[in-house]
Amino acid sequence: MDKRSDRTTGTAGHLTREDSVDPATETFVTHRNLLFTVAYEMLGSAADAEDVLQETWLRWADVDFDTVREKRAYLVRITTRQALTRLRTLRQRKESYVGPWLPEPLLTTPDVAEDIELADSVSMAMLLVLETLAPTERAVFVLREVFDIDYDEIAEAVDKSPVAVRQIAHRARAHVAARRPRETVSPAETRGVLAAFQQAVETGDLRRLLDMIAPDIVLLTDGGGIVQAALAPVVGADRVGHVLGRLDAGVVLRPAQVNGYPALILRLGDRIDTVLALLIDEGLITGLYAVRNPEKLSRVDHETAVSR
Template identity: 60%
Template sequence: MHRIDPATEAFVAHRNLLFTVAYEMLGRRPESYVGPWLPEPLLTAPDVAEDVELADSVSMAVLRVLETLGPTERAVFVLREVFDLPYGEIADAVGKTQAAVRQIARRARARVVAHRSRGVVSAAETREALAAFQHAVETGNPEALLDILAPGVALVTDGGGVVQAALAPVVGVERVAQVLTGIPATASLRPAHVNGSPALVLWYGDAIDTVLSVRIDDGLITEICAVRNPAKLSGMERETRLR
């Protein structure tokens, strides 16, 4: 019987963890990207949403915060926060002094904590808001949308210059509602779990057109992230296991 070498065995055992870490560190915005940039959505299992810490670590919001960090900041943050490596080892890995690494880690952590200080919304609350949102869009009811959207809601669309999308966020409840009520009746919205949180997927026939994730504060949707770039939708073809 062929024996798997120790390195391969270790890789297989930690494949899901390594994928999660790599996903958090890589795949960042190209300098020439057209329009708003959003992380690539991943189809995840429903139970990920119940693991608050894991779901938050791969959420669209946190990944967008990490995207604002430079490569060294991002590497330091992940090596320290995910792997809990000593500052000395991280310093050797990134070619910095321990003092510099401590400062980098502190700054990076502060940015992520600033996001988390707004509070983590439960999966149940997100599902409830999305159900109301879906009903309002499917019925073309602008009044119902006004009830679930915050006054300063922003709609961020990522088309990557490949498909039609706004080149800047659409801001304001009336403007966002106008865009959403313009979705054709031939499209269908289906619930899914994306990046560890409840979300909606817009389908035309048997093809995914847009992945919609939301941010909720005080029971109202304050931001809608719509990924339309076809190059980013491959992660919705099959469920990605995270840990």
């Protein structure tokens, strides 16, 4: 049996020191954070992204390493194909999902906020925009706009011609531009708004809270049918303010770096109850994303490295 194949029983990326002797394993580990980010941005699910990485590793372990010229491109190609297959399955699952579906939040490392483009690409708001793209459009947009991969390489990854990929990229770019916020708000600006928002919620200052949120603000709550959550978007400043004013008195709000931007983690006792991310546009909070589904909260217990 090939030595690399014999080492695939563990989780991809959690490999021992002995594995690093193998050049193929070293290459995989070197690019692991990049591959995870590609899969996560395509799927919006860290759990599924990890499964894609495991599948990528199994296929990479069977490749004749010496015949691969561009190792990074080859790994991205495998990851993209596996993610596309899983994305189509996920879309079927989402059709029967109870209530609004939100991406699985990640507690990200501080350096992600320093890369504005990377932070924007993994933000809750952007991941929700990417959800409106067809699978191939999403893959092409992520690979081109976020990771700046050549059209020829993308074409091999999605089994399209370079000409077709350029057309898909143009269409996806226009689609995203029409739906993303009009301005890119830096993590530093978000942090200031978040601090004021947190204080208003904690003190019950409804007037100050209403001054901070847009009249047509939208609150999405993802309970996955497991915990209590609104089954439809909550729209309008008054309705959202009413929901925020009814937070459990025992909830403790703590700021954290989630998906590249400042967010709030709400705890009840020793457990995480909700991750709350903000969308800010022209100085006002226009969107609130509350992830309550406990199956999606494991990645805010420890930092996840993302890169491009």
